[in-house]
Amino acid sequence: MNLSDHLADLLSSVTPADQLAMQAARERQAQLTKPPGALGQLEEISVRLAGVFRTPKPHPRGVAVVVAAGDHGVAAEGVSAFPQTVTPAMVGNFLLSTPAGAGGAAVNAIARSLGAQVYVLDAGVAAELPDHPQLIRAAARRGTRNLRLESAMTREETLSLIAAGASVARQAIGAGADVLIPGEMGIANTTPASALSAKLLGLNPAAVTGRGTGVDDSTLAHKVEVIRDALARRGSQLSDPLGVLADLGGYEIAAMLGMMLQAAALKRAIIVDGFVEGSAALIGVALAPALRDYLFAAGLCAEIGHRAQLDHLKLTPMFDLGLRLGEGTGGVLAAPFLLAAAATLREMLTFEEAGVPGGSEPALAPEHSLQG
Numbered sequence: 442m443n444l445s446d447h448l449a450d451l452l453s454s455v456t457p458a459d460q461l462a463m464q465a466a467r468e469r470q471a472q473l474t475k476p477p478g479a480l481g482q483l484e485e486i487s488v489r490l491a492g493v494f495r496t497p498k499p500h501p502r503g504v505a506v507v508v509a510a511g512d513h514g515v516a517a518e519g520v521s522a523f524p525q526t527v528t529p530a531m532v533g534n535f536l537l538s539t540p541a542g543a544g545g546a547a548v549n550a551i552a553r554s555l556g557a558q559v560y561v562l563d564a565g566v567a568a569e570l571p572d573h574p575q576l577i578r579a580a581a582r583r584g585t586r587n588l589r590l591e592s593a594m595t596r597e598e599t600l601s602l603i604a605a606g607a608s609v610a611r612q613a614i615g616a617g618a619d620v621l622i623p624g625e626m627g628i629a630n631t632t633p634a635s636a637l638s639a640k641l642l643g644l645n646p647a648a649v650t651g652r653g654t655g656v657d658d659s660t661l662a663h664k665v666e667v668i669r670d671a672l673a674r675r676g677s678q679l680s681d682p683l684g685v686l687a688d689l690g691g692y693e694i695a696a697m698l699g700m701m702l703q704a705a706a707l708k709r710a711i712i713v714d715g716f717v718e719g720s721a722a723l724i725g726v727a728l729a730p731a732l733r734d735y736l737f738a739a740g741l742c743a744e745i746g747h748r749a750q751l752d753h754l755k756l757t758p759m760f761d762l763g764l765r766l767g768e769g770t771g772g773v774l775a776a777p778f779l780l781a782a783a784a785t786l787r788e789m790l791t792f793e794e795a796g797v798p799g800g801s802e803p804a805l806a807p808e809h810s811l812q813g
């Protein structure tokens with residue numbers, strides 16, 4: 442199958458969540474031993490999980506994060522607080538042996554603390570990466586082109602990274618993941634993420650461009666100008682979301698999009714971590730609106746454009762810890778909320794089952810009805 446047929450196939454497999462299972466879950470939530478609504482946001486999460494897993498008693502088990510790494514030609518414009526050499530060095534860090542286990546980065550430590558699997562994908566790092574048995578190679582090119590001046594990626598490269606992301610999602614799901622977290626690492630990637638967000642949301646670049654790794658005021662102003670120039674090229678049209686991604690995106694963003702589409706096609710829950718992940722999700726819902734049913738927002742991240750992304754996606758963040766790291770860290774932190782929400786629906790007893798007074802009266806069967 443060629444790559445564009447592969448994408449068309451994936452898009453047509455992304456179908457809406459199961460409304461009947463959601464309705465049954467809502468009814469069950471109303472009978473569980475707690476005041477109505479007392480589990481707050483966990484209740485809506487549990488109902489949405491019922492829709493994803495197509496049962497009023499969902500039982501998601503494995504959690505996996507895939508860290509896709511890529512470099513960006515636009516780094517040459519001086520839009521990051523860190524040099525591009527940090528990207529391959531961090532890929533090394535994701536894979537390093539440490540006394541605690543594999544990987545010395547935040548995502549490794551957080552994933553270990555919660556029992557989540559970590560996969561590492563070279564989506565297009567600029568430097569040659571040394572071989573490592575756990576490194577999944579998918580680079581179509583060593584870093585994107587400079588999006589200020591030209592299209593960052595070709596359509597073929599974009600399709601190839603979407604397919605690579607889909608493939609690693611199948612691998613993770615095959616190994617037991619029911620909750621998939623796309624994560625990323627790539628110096629300068631908040632610039633493409635901001636450019637994509639400005640374009641897709643129709644917002645002024647200044648409204649969706651933040652400090653990323655922590656750029657100062659003058660670098661932030663320059664970053665906004667770089668994004669304005671990129672948009673002024675008019676290299677793509679909103680009616681062609683794949684073209685927009687190729688024009689303004691990044692290889693790891695395309696890979697995360699592929700992961701999301703594949704996980705949704707296989708009816709798994711997807712946690713969307715931060716601002717860079719959010720930009721992949723915006724392309725995803727433009728291509729396949731039903732993708733939204735499978736997305737769960739982790740926390741609100743510190744990038745100023747994140748709120749606008751989540752509003753567009755109609756997703757509610759689960760916490761606000763001021764995270765601005767990336768790597769899928771917030772997504773991994775959010776996973777226990779999903780597992781716990783599903784457990785309430787699956788394992789809590791109803792008022793009737795537990796013999797607790799105060800539940801709503803079950804509807805009278807017609808043969809017992811006073812008028813019957």
Ligand SMILES: O=C(O)c1ccc[n+]([C@@H]2O[C@H](COP(=O)([O-])O)[C@@H](O)[C@H]2O)c1
Binds near residue numbers: 631
């Ligand atoms: O996704 C986010 O919310 C996020 C917010 C701020 C920074 N990051 C990470 O920081 C890097 C991009 O920042 P920058 O300043 O180089 O564009 C990249 O490696 C991302 O993983 C990620």
Ligand SMILES: Cc1cc2nc[nH]c2cc1C
Binds near residue numbers: 527625626654766
């Ligand atoms: C050290 C470092 C680690 C990161 N992880 C994700 N983005 C990052 C950016 C930097 C600079």
